[in-house]
Amino acid sequence: MMTDRSGAAEDAGEQLALVPVPVARRRAPSRAPVAERPTATAAPVATVVVDTPLAHLDRPFEYLVPAELDDEARPGARVRVRFAGRDHDGFLLARHDVAEHTGRLAPLRRVVSPEPVLTPSVAAAAREVADHYGGSLADVLRLAVPPRHARAERGVSPGPAEDGRVDPADADPTARDRGTLGGAWAAYPAGPALLRRLAAGESPSAAWLALPAQPHGRGWATALAEVVAATWRSGRSAVVVVPDHRDVARLVPEVEALVGEGECVQLTADLGPEARYRAFLTVLRGHARVVVGTRSAAWAPVRDAGLFACWDDGDDLHHEPRAPYPHVREVLRVRARTEGAGLLVGGLGRSVELQSWVERGELPDVSAARGTVRAVAPAVVVAGEGHQQDRDAAARSARIPSVAWRALREGLEHGPVLVQVPRQGYVVSLSCQECRAPVRCSRCEGPVGIGGGGRTPACRWCGTPARAGQACRSCGSSRLRSAGLGEQRTAEELGRAFPSVRVISSGGQHVVARVDDAPALVVATPGAEPWAPSGYHAVALLDAWRLLDRATIDAGVEALRRWTAAAGLVRPTGAGGASAARVVLCGAPPHAGVPAVEALVRWDPVGLATRELADRTALGLPPARRHAAVRGPARAVDEVVEALGAAGHVVLGRPLADERDEAQVLVREGDAGDGDPPGSLAAGVRAVRASRSARKADEVVRAVLDPGDGLL
Missing domain, CATH: 3.40.50.300 (P-loop containing nucleotide triphosphate hydrolases)
Structure with a gap:
């Protein structure tokens, strides 16, 4: 699996010699030198991956296998070795008859457990995953192999x-x-x-x-x-x-x-x-x-x-x-x-x-x-579409328009109904009643919301209470309105509208796994929808604009994924005893102008993914081109992206050189990158991490490849 093996006693750059200094070099030795430990007769050289966070030491090292550890030192076993003057954990990858390193080798300190917890197939996959993401093998192995528990082992x-x-x-x-x-x-x-x-x-x-x-x-x-x-x-x-x-x-x-x-x-x-x-x-x-x-x-x-x-x-x-x-x-x-x-x-x-x-x-x-x-997909209705505004003038602007109320009321006659709310909490954010400007915290500029009924408005980031009568920065008004409601406030309002119906809230720290077939109003955040064995009799998807307006490259695709996850829980078509279940999408513009809404109505996730992929390929966006999000202190980030730019990659923006605050810069892979060759972005990130590790850079910089939601 790995051919680049270095001796544990090698002195290269920042590395420290792992073999103790010979006794002849010491001044006034206090005790007699310790005798050499006998080594194993068969395959006495062990290749070990050492658990160290130093990126420039991301390679296996060679150690001698003492004779008393011969039987226990098996490939895949956990071992303890001396590395850079300290004892470190590691995994024994393989044993060889001859060492590649020409100098002296330090012996294994001990075998923590002879259990071969690192299999060759997992080790090979871990190395490939580490290279693909510009990381180190030790980091991946921490994810792959759980910590040892002696009692469980016995x-x-x-x-x-x-x-x-x-x-x-x-x-x-x-x-x-x-x-x-x-x-x-x-x-x-x-x-x-x-x-x-x-x-x-x-x-x-x-x-x-x-x-x-x-x-x-x-x-x-x-x-x-x-x-x-x-x-x-x-x-x-x-x-x-x-x-x-x-x-x-x-x-x-x-x-x-x-x-x-x-x-x-x-x-x-x-x-x-x-x-x-x-x-x-x-x-x-x-x-x-x-x-x-x-x-x-x-x-x-x-x-x-x-x-x-x-x-x-x-x-x-x-x-x-x-x-x-x-x-x-x-x-x-x-x-x-x-x-x-x-x-x-x-x-x-x-x-x-x-x-x-x-x-x-x-x-x-x-x-x-x-x-x-088409035969099994639920019928999706977009609030405010077609002739709905003729019957309900607020069908497009109301948070829960009349078409959604009717669907929920009719569904409750037969069983549970589901209401999906994009955000958890009570009042997620506040804004000015006059000019609609968002209310910001005076301390950290975070959004101001209300954590529960009757509580004082406070910052959702730092928890600082908002000042009573605080004037709007834009128009000076002190009147506030709710700009976004969470699942708790929604459940409270629906409970008042349906006083005789059981209301179940699922989200945040309280996630309900399953609901029975009795009538109930289930209010849940995306991903926290309980499973109803017989299916929901109606589904209302609220505040669609919140999902579509997320500042991420995947906003449309992710919105459709969350909608289909909830809509797919409806009662199967043809199930007896009730009318066809309906899905009502609220808070979205007419579906003809929004690809994600159009894909939901047609139930065509592949069509949206195909269209999105074509657009991203034309623009050089992921997954057509790999990107890395570099985060950390601005000066350190500038240093990292400069090195990546010198390697042929495209830097999308750059922080000010004298800025000390946290910064994030995106880097796009250059034309030479294809897969994970030496010129790829992953190889460049790995080289920069190794360089900073070797010279002991103080600032912590994270370079995340394929960052997902971090790609703003």
Whole structure:
């Protein structure tokens, strides 16, 4: 995997010699020199990746294996080594007979655990992901391998022998009778072929556009469970990554119904250290072949991988907030390529990045025919469109127009209804009653809002209370009005309008996973919508302008993704007992002028992603050209972007040289960049990080490639 190995005692630039200074150079030695430790007779040289934050030391180092550690010093094991005068953790990558370094080598201090927690396939993928994002291998390994927990290590029995793999159908006599695969894929022309190939031991890849409003047994969770079961029945492993724990809780029962309880392991962020490490070891030692989890599950060390799947890749929860900030979609693509496995990326929407893979021919498109989509997609009504203004003059300007009220009232006669609000909280922001200028904090210039009913207005950034009677900076008026309402205030207002109906609020720290079929008004923020097993009887999407006006490059695509996620929860078409469920979009201009609104009405996420990709390709924007967001003190940022500009990349703006405040500058990859070659933006970011690390620069500068919402 790695050919650039350096001796641990090498003295290069800023590095310190790792071998103690010979006794002859010391003045008045206080004790006799310690005898040399005998080394292992077979493969005495260990290649170790040291856990260090120094970017210029992002390469493996060589150490000697003492004879007493010969049996425990296995590839993939955690070790303790002496590095730059201190003890550091590390992973033993491999052992060799001859060292590449010509000088003296320091010995391994000890083996923390002989458990080979870093598999060769994960190590290879981690190196590739680090290079792709301009980061270091040590940073990626912190994300890939959880911290050791000794009690969990003792509590998991040793794994089966490598050659003792048992056919899943033979291991459980009921495995063949757990259900016929393919019911959830019958609506997709390429679905049955995908299942057949996976069951036959092949590794197909696909970009899947899931159908909305599906009945029980045909939804996205069942479809994912079926592809997992097909892979499992071929004797291989599968990894599925979903945005949050509520999706895990919905998917795991579907998977276990097809493969059995003992074959599925959950890996989520809310597991404690012991439970997470126990689940990790259960997969590592071969006790389970299916992993379902959130972001960290993308690195699960499965044996004989057959499928890596990601649901709703556009969700920002898939973007790792720690360096080097990789995205689950890219991690799974790298793992599928390095391990020869299949890749399935699906969702109700289509991200621009995924569409670029489809148009480059990397992933075939698996979707239903347009006639099928039109038959099952919910009916979407845009408030203020057509003749609505003749009946309701405020249909276009009211926050909840009469068409939405009617849809909610009619839906409540049969079951739960959903109201999506873009922001959480009570009154998100205030503005002047006279001139509509936003009210800003006198201390930090942050937005002023109200955190709860009857509370004093205060800054939402620093918490400073607003002064009573504070005059508007633009017109001098002291009268205020609400400029944006959150889900708490919305739930309060709807509760007054429907006094006899149960109101459920979901968002922020209080997220409801599921609601029953009894009538209820469910007010939720995007991503926090509870699952209704029988579907919602009406959905109102409020304040559409807030999502469309977000200052990000993905505003339109992200707005459509959030709308389809909520609208896709409606009751399936043809379900008996009630009229057809309706989706009402409020607060948007007529759909003919807004591509995202038009795509929602037609239920065409692929069309919007295709149009967006064409525009970005013409303008040189992501994903056609990679960008990096460089953030930090202005002078340090200026230094970094100057180095990147000298390497042939395009700097989009530059902070003032004498500015000391935080700054952000975007850098676009130059014409030489293609993939991750030496001239790519990722290589340039990595070189700048190494240079600053080698000269011990004081300022902390973050360089985030493919920054997503950071791309303003």
